[in-house]
Amino acid sequence: MARAEERDFVLKAQVMSPDDVRRALTRVSHEIVERNKGTDDLVIVGIRTRGAPLADRIATAIAGFEGADLPSGALDVTLYRDDVALRGPRSLEATTVPGDIDGRVVVLVDDVLYTGRTIRAAFDAVLDMGRPKAIRLAVLVDRGHREFPIRADHVGKNLPTSAEEVVKVHVEEIDGEDAVLIGEYR
Amino acid sequence: MIGKHLLSMDQLTKEDIIEILDTAESLRQVTDRPIKKLPTLRGRTVCNLFYEASTRTRISFELAAKRLSADVINFSADSKSSVSKGESFKDTAWTLEAMGVDAIIVRHGSSGAPHQLAKWVKAHVLNAGDGAHEHPTQALLDLFSIRERFKEFDGLKVAIVGDVIHSRVARSNVKGLVTMGADVTLVGPATLIPKEARSWGAKIEHELDPLLADLDVCYLLRVQKERQNEQLFPSLREYSNLWGLDNRRMSKMHKDALVMHPGPMNRGVEIAADVSESERSIILDQVSNGLSVRMSLLYLMLGGNEGEDS
Numbered sequence: 001m002a003r004a005e006e007r008d009f010v011l012k013a014q015v016m017s018p019d020d021v022r023r024a025l026t027r028v029s030h031e032i033v034e035r036n037k038g039t040d041d042l043v044i045v046g047i048r049t050r051g052a053p054l055a056d057r058i059a060t061a062i063a064g065f066e067g068a069d070l071p072s073g074a075l076d077v078t079l080y081r082d083d084v085a086l087r088g089p090r091s092l093e094a095t096t097v098p099g100d101i102d103g104r105v106v107v108l109v110d111d112v113l114y115t116g117r118t119i120r121a122a123f124d125a126v127l128d129m130g131r132p133k134a135i136r137l138a139v140l141v142d143r144g145h146r147e148f149p150i151r152a153d154h155v156g157k158n159l160p161t162s163a164e165e166v167v168k169v170h171v172e173e174i175d176g177e178d179a180v181l182i183g184e185y186r
Numbered sequence: 187m188i189g190k191h192l193l194s195m196d197q198l199t200k201e202d203i204i205e206i207l208d209t210a211e212s213l214r215q216v217t218d219r220p221i222k223k224l225p226t227l228r229g230r231t232v233c234n235l236f237y238e239a240s241t242r243t244r245i246s247f248e249l250a251a252k253r254l255s256a257d258v259i260n261f262s263a264d265s266k267s268s269v270s271k272g273e274s275f276k277d278t279a280w281t282l283e284a285m286g287v288d289a290i291i292v293r294h295g296s297s298g299a300p301h302q303l304a305k306w307v308k309a310h311v312l313n314a315g316d317g318a319h320e321h322p323t324q325a326l327l328d329l330f331s332i333r334e335r336f337k338e339f340d341g342l343k344v345a346i347v348g349d350v351i352h353s354r355v356a357r358s359n360v361k362g363l364v365t366m367g368a369d370v371t372l373v374g375p376a377t378l379i380p381k382e383a384r385s386w387g388a389k390i391e392h393e394l395d396p397l398l399a400d401l402d403v404c405y406l407l408r409v410q411k412e413r414q415n416e417q418l419f420p421s422l423r424e425y426s427n428l429w430g431l432d433n434r435r436m437s438k439m440h441k442d443a444l445v446m447h448p449g450p451m452n453r454g455v456e457i458a459a460d461v462s463e464s465e466r467s468i469i470l471d472q473v474s475n476g477l478s479v480r481m482s483l484l485y486l487m488l489g490g491n492e493g494e495d496s
Contacts (some may be wrong), residue, residue, distance in 0.1 A: 076212065079226040079254075079485070089489030091205065092212035127219040 007185040009166065018172075024156030025054065028138050031063040031154045032107055035120040041104040041133065042128055046120055048093045051075075053173035054140060055109040073106070080121035087174035094175060101130040104105035107153075110167035113139040116150035127133065143167045188486055191304045191311040196319045196363035203366060207330050209439070210475070210482035216253060217477070227256035230488055233287040233436045235278070235303075235399055236314070237294045241451055243314050247291045250480035256488070259287065275299065276306060277410040283307045291489055292316075295436050310487050318352050323483065324448055327476040329366060332403060334475070335444060339366035343400050345372045346388075347387035347429055348407035349418075351380045356407055360368055360386045370461045371397060374429060377418040394429050398438040406431055406456045422455050432458040438444065444468050 014072035016024070035040055039062060044056025054073035076093045078084070111140060126135060137156035143161045143178050160184065161167060170179040188202055198206075216222055232251040234244050244260065251258045261282070263269040269278065272326040282290060289310040290303075292300050297317030306312040325489040329339075336342055344363055350356040350372050363370045371389040372379055379390055390396060398404070409425060419425045426432075431445060445457070445467045453459045460471060 079224045084226055087490075089486045094210050094212055095215055108361050124225065129219060130225070 018178040021178040051110040073097040077121040116148035210478040214478040227254040321354040325362040327479040344403040
């Protein structure tokens with residue numbers, strides 16, 4: 001079977017526009033602070049690739065309305081995945097988690113929550129760096145089909161999908177424009 | 187992609203080398219964490235098969251495999267192993283294969299031994315030094331160490347000084363440096379520079395002094411003391427006078443130029459003690475970078491599905 005990236009992505013619909021993405025991230029940013037009752041001990045960590053710019057935007061947004069500088073970072077979970085042997089080695093990106101996470105609240109940020117396997121890998125990666133007081137999860141899109149008992153604390157948009165469908169998140173920093181697309185590989 | 191085995195620098199393109207070095211760069215962060223371990227190669231078994239003495243290479247590979255959670259077996263062909271009972275290289279290889287190792291890291295006194303091993307076994311084979319042929323992981327860690335300081339290889343002036351003819355480190359380094367675009371000169375007595383060296387893409391010089399001012403990297407090879415008896419150079423003292431790097435010679439190099447040595451050093455022969463401990467010397471960086479580079483290779487070679495990559 002051809003690898004997913006080598007097949008053609010056939011677009012069915014755009015489900016979020018740049019404005020939708022902006023509003024969803026703004027709401028999620030507020031929810032994170034509300035849930036945490038302030039910004040004390042918060043660390044925002046994006047899961048690479050597309051969670052990383054989203055985490056930066058959330059941290060910047062919170063800094064804007066709370067007036068407090070918030071540490072943010074990025075996590076490459078490739079080496080912790082349970083499918084390394086199936087998918088083969090993939091190139092690594094830098095993990096930049098700011099300072100000491102012991103006793104802090106780590107908010108993981110990812111673009112799409114699907115099987116939950118990436119988040120499971122992220123737990124291990126975070127715990128190898130220290131012992132946070134709590135780990136929370138914020139995602140732009142939750143498309144369902146969980147394979148592990150994992151749920152998000154903050155969701156930009158719940159998107160019911162079939163398993164055959166593919167959800168693609170585009171972010172301005174990487175793809176030139178924000179969008180959430182739904183389609184299929186043919 | 188690197189391929190199933192790592193036998194020679196010949197098999198690596200510039201892109202392959204960059205991928206290996208970039209991956210090593212990402213993996214280096216693990217060394218600075220409280221928990222210096224990754225789960226990536228859990229359940230894989232790596233065997234160090236060493237027919238020649240080694241400290242840094244064997245320990246470096248062992249630690250690299252352990253940091254990635256692989257199991258490690260160390261096999262040294264000494265009086266305690268079955269080699270002393272006359273077991274052949276082939277039978278040892280098949281024995282390891284029967285135990286289900288996923289990778290064999292081999293050092294052997296005969297050039298080409300890793301190539302032969304790769305034909306016998308299904309496991310990945312990594313050359314950790316074969317005779318006077320190659321030592322690719324040494325070259326890769328040296329490239330990593332140079333890139334760390336200079337960022338680019340294009341036009342970088344590197345001299346590799348000393349016993350080139352017996353040096354697998356020199357062969358692998360010339361290939362790697364030339365592939366990356368560096369300007370390499372081999373320096374030493376005519377008796378210690380092989381005739382075919384020009385075909386490797388390097389220049390040949392016999393005097394070190396006139397080159398010093400232009401050098402970005404002065405890479406000193408270990409003088410294999412046992413070679414003295416072969417009349418290839420008059421004496422260790424004479425060698426040291428003509429090609430050894432001492433403070434006087436080092437002071438002619440420009441301020442950012444580096445001094446490198448693959449170890450183990452003969453202090454006072456090819457390198458003066460104070461040179462090896464000077465600020466230009468990145469000899470210990472080479473050792474620590476070796477760990478990241480070997481982790482990178484093990485990840486890139488063993489990280490995939492055993493069934494699909496052959």
